[in-house]
Each structure stands twice: as C-alpha cells, then as structure tokens.
Amino acid sequence: MANYVIRRLLMIIPIIFGILFLTFLIKALIPTDAVSALFSGTVSEDKAAEAIAQIREKYHLDLPWYRQFGIYVWDVMHLDLGESVRTRQPVIDEIGFRYVNTLILAFSALIVAIVVGLVTGMLSAYFKNTWIDVTSMSVGMMGISMPAFFLGFVLIFIFSVQLRWLPVIGRGDFQSLILPALTLGFIEAAALSRVTRSSMLDVLSREYIRTARAKGMSESYILFRHALPNAFLSILTMIGLQIGNLLGGAFIIEVIFGWHGIGELAVKAIQWRDFTITQAVILVSAGTYVFVNLIVDLLYTWVDPRISYEE
Amino acid sequence: MTALLEIENLQTHFKTEGGVVRAVDGVDLKVNEGEVLGIVGESGSGKTVTALSALRLVDEPGKIVGGSIRYDGRDVLSMNKKELTQLRGDRISMIFQQPRVCLNPVISIGRQITELLKQHRDISSKEARNTAISLLNSVGIPDAEKRFSAYAHELSGGQAQRVMIAIALALKPRVLIADEPTTALDVTIQAQIIELLRELCREMGTALVLVTHDLGVVAELADRVAVMYAGQVVEETDVETLFSNPQHPYTQGLLSSMPVLGQRAERLTAIPGTVPKPSDMPPACRFAPRCKTRISLGMDICNQEPPQLLRTAKGSVRCWAIEGAS
Secondary structure, X not given: OHHHHHHHHHHHHHHHHHHHHHHHHHHHXXXXXXXXXXXXXXXXXXXXXXXHHHHHHHOOOOOOHHHHHHHHHHHHHOXXXXXXXXXXXXXXXXXXXXXXXXXXXXXXXXXXXXXXXXXXXXXXXXXXXXXXXXXXXHHXXXXXXXXXXXXXXXXXXXXXXXXXXXXXXXXXXXXXXXXXXXXHHHHHHXXXXXXXXXXXXXXXXXXXXXXXXXXXXXXXXXXXXXXXXXXXXXXXXXXXXXXXXXXXXXXXXXXXXXXXXXXXXXXXXXXXXXXHHHHHHHHHHHHHHHHHHHHHHHHHHHHXXXXXXXX | OOOOEEEEEEEEEEEEOOEEEEEEXXXXXXXXXXOEEEEEOOOOOOHHHHHHHHOOOOOOOEEEEEEEEEEOOEEOOOOOHHXXXXXXXXXXXXXXXXXXXXXXXXXXHHXXXXXXXXXXXXXXXXXXXXXXXXXXXXOOOOOHHHHOOOOHHHOOHHHHHHHHHHHHHOOOOOEEEEEOOOOOOOHHHHHHHHHHHHHHHHHHOOEEEEXXXXXXXXXXXXXXXXEEEOOEEEEEEEHHHHHHOOOOHHHHHHHHOOOOOOOOOOOOOOOOOOOOOHHHOOOOOOOHHHOHHHHHHOOOHHHOOOOOOEEOOOOEEOOOOOOOOO
C-alpha cells in the first residue's frame, strides 16, 4: 500500500509539470497582455511605454519563452506563485483565503448532494417503477438539464427577493452560504441520484441480497448494510469527480452569489488579463483534482476488500 | 402426524411480456420433522421456485398467486414482515446453488454469521463472535479464528458453501432448504458437502429439503422424494420405492437415463424431447408429448384431461396409466 501511494505521488510530478506547461502556453498565446491592459488609456503614450518596459522586465516578459517557463517552474517549485499584475500583491495571499472559501462552499454543496442524491437514489431503486421512483427521477432529470445559474436565479428570486429570508449576495457568513450550497448541491445531487439508483438496482438483484433476506435480516438493514456498501463503489467514483468539479471552483455560481472563492477570482483575473493569478488558479484546481483522485482510489480498497494495490 | 412444513396447491407465477409463466402450478409437498425430502426434476421444472416460495423469497416479477404454505400450523403466506423475518434464518433457513456469489463480497464471513445471531437472539458481540468461530470450526473451515475476517473472494467454492451451511444452521432451524447445494462444486467436494449436510442435520434434528437434479445425491440422502415436472409434482414416494418401483413414466425415464456402473451401453437412454415451454404447455398431462407409456398404450385421455394426483400405497402419483386413475 505504501509503495502504491509513493508511486502515485511521484506520478503527480509529471502531471503538474504538464499543467504548468499548458497554463504557460495559454498565457503565451493570448494576444493582449496584462501589462498593456493595465495602462491602456490611463497615461500618456511615452510614460506608458516606459512603465510597460519596466514591468515587462519585472515579470521576465522580455526573455525568450523557454527561459520564462524555466523561471516560472522554478518559482512554483519554491511555492512562489508570483505577484498579481494588477494588485501587486503576492498571488498566494489572494488565493489562500479564496481557496478556503471554495472549500467551505464545495463541502457544503457536497453534503447536500450526498444526502439528497443517496436518499433519492436509494428510494428510487427500492421502490422501482412506483410514483416515488418516477417523481425523484423526473426532478433529477430537471436537475441535470437545468443550468446551475438558472437554478441559482430561481432560488435567489424565491428566498431572497420574495421571502427575504436570505441575502442576495455573499457576506461571507453562514446565511449567504445556504443558497449557493443548495444550488450546487442540488445540481450535483441529480447526477449522484441517478448513479445511486442504477447501482443499487444492480446490487439489489444479486444473490447475496436474497441470502440476507433468507437469513431474516430486516429490509432497512439489508438496504444499508448489505446493498449500499456494494453500490458505493460507483457512487464513490461519482463523488470523487464531483469533489474535483466543486473544488476546481464553481465559477458561475461563485460569481452569481458573490462568493469570494477561486472561481470568482479566476473570472476576475481573466477580465483583468492577470496571468499570474489565472495560472495560479488553474494550477491549484488541477492539483486539487489530482489529489482528490488519489484519495478516491485509496478509498476504493476500504470500500471493497476485493480491490488491493499490493503486488 | 401433522407435517412440519406443508405446502398445498402452491401456484407461483411470473408475469412476463410473453404472458404468464406458471413456474409452479399446483404443488403439494409435506416435510416431516427431521426427515430428508428430495425434490428432483429437470431444469425448468419449478423445483427452485417451489423452494424459494416456501420462504416467500421469489423476486419480482414472480408472485405466489395461490395455495397455502403452513409451517408448524402457521400460515406463512399471511405472515406480516416481522413474523416472516422471525421465521427466516431462524426456524427455516436456506442455502443456494452458487455459494460464492451468495455471500456478500464486502462483509467478512464472520460478520455474516454474527449479524444473523444478533438479529434473532439477544446476544453480545463477543458471544456472537465466539459462536461464529465454533460454527466455522464445526463446518470444517480450518483456522476458523483467522478465517473469521476473510471475505468471500478469498474462499474456494467448497469453503464458501461450508460457510453458507454454518450460517444456515447457526440457529438450529427445524427446516433447511438446500437448493442444488453441490451443483456448482467440484465432484470431489460434492461428496464432502453432502456428508456435512447429512451429519449436521441429523445431529440437530433439522429436516432437510434437498432440491437437486442429481438422482445419485437423492439416493444417498433422501428419505422421501418428490419428482417435479413442468411446475407440478408428478410422483412422490419413499426413496426405496422410487428407485425399485417407479410409477410415473417420467420417473421411469429419469431413472433409466442414469448410466449404470459396469454396464456398457451403446448409447445412454434419454427421455425424448424437452420440458415444454410455458407458452405452449400441453393442455392435459404435461408429460404426454414425451411419454412412451401413452404411445405404447395408445391412450387418448392423456391429451384431453389433466390427471389428478392419486394416492398410492407408498405415496402419490399423477398419471392416467396408473390403475384406478380413470
């Protein structure tokens, strides 16, 4: 097991290197750079040209691309994500607290998704082809088809504008967490519910479920202790992908609800052409994705004793 | 003597797109205290569905649509969920054909025994564990204490069936229904499992209902035998009579299709034809199209009216050719 973890961790290195290269490439290919954008129309041409040259030098933009890339990789290896072109603040300061915000939102949404998705999926499977199944699968279909921002606006309209229970825009407190977490949670719950249902249907038709019934175990015990752990493998895969999505920053939802996470930051950074921040956001979300996937793979062995990474 | 388990006119049907499949269509069976009842028949004769029906374990789209099942005088079909779970695994238990897939793959075999003990008895975790280990020992699992935390995929088929037997007999049930318990196992293992079943059931006084298509196993183990064909019992008698003096032409066919050791036959005798499809079940006697006796006697009634189960000296038989049938 330890060997496997070490191997997987080592494999992260080339992945991260690839991500660094791609984000760097994006920066290099974008026609307008942040420095020009920063000064456009603010000062006279001469002064601007001088300042631009200075800043270019500071960000090594005057060097050939491979040297720029080398410096970038070197800095990242030293956990130096650079300075924001716009605010001149270290990127890590900005990303740090926003990453925590995104974590809070992602895990709240995940809890909503797991509770709603698993409960509706299991009920649907158990009461297959009854009104319970049809209702929850129809609502789930709506959840999958509906764009997140639309559901967000609907919830804002109902709970913030009409009922005035919750704030329209983020204040960073618990109340302003509720709506974005519900929005994201419901959208993710829809997919999770479908996976849970089909997986549970498969498991419930297996011989060992019949054995459990023949043993006189109660239906709820069979459902939770015999069926769910077997269905959990595919559910876990789905949850892993969803955590990746959520932690990568739910861009639109964070913007709509004014939630100061890395998704919102990414959108701003792109508007500002602030390449250091954009690069950093991509790096952090991609890294999170890779890490979550490793955790999920390790959890498989815990969920299913037949899976083993020993040689 | 009243029977321990009594099945009367059982009808279990499956609703399919092609119509209703009458998998079990009017089966009568009696299981007496401590005896071994063999149920034999070809694939598709309804023997497994009969066995599953006894514990109301038939899955959708199957449904018990008629008849009665009584255990110890109590009506099983009208039991509520709670009474049913009290009956299952405790008073009547069951083992199946594919032991490895019948054990839950993500729960240790030890816990699959202890959960049963805890469900039916007021017992501490430690006691349950000790009981489970001694049960594993008694079914011949070596190193039981270690194997307690093993999983199904770590066991061989024979070992898995031993574990299933340990689970089924954990609470000393009064009836054990074994549905083709050795069919999926190696021949050498089959004998061991049969021997184990015989020994443990005798020890506990548990009645054994042995569902099988293997007449050898029946001859070895059973006290009485019910022969099933196309969802009905066609003959039921004690094991000696069945082998020495089979009444029903189907039983005769089954017995003569067994190769006899020492006799070198040019070809093995087989019953011509196949078990009728549920969609075109013969209207009267279901065996009539394949029946040599009907052809040689030139009987018309076999295709006109279904024969009733007729009591004979040693049991009962469903055939027009039997004396007193018409």
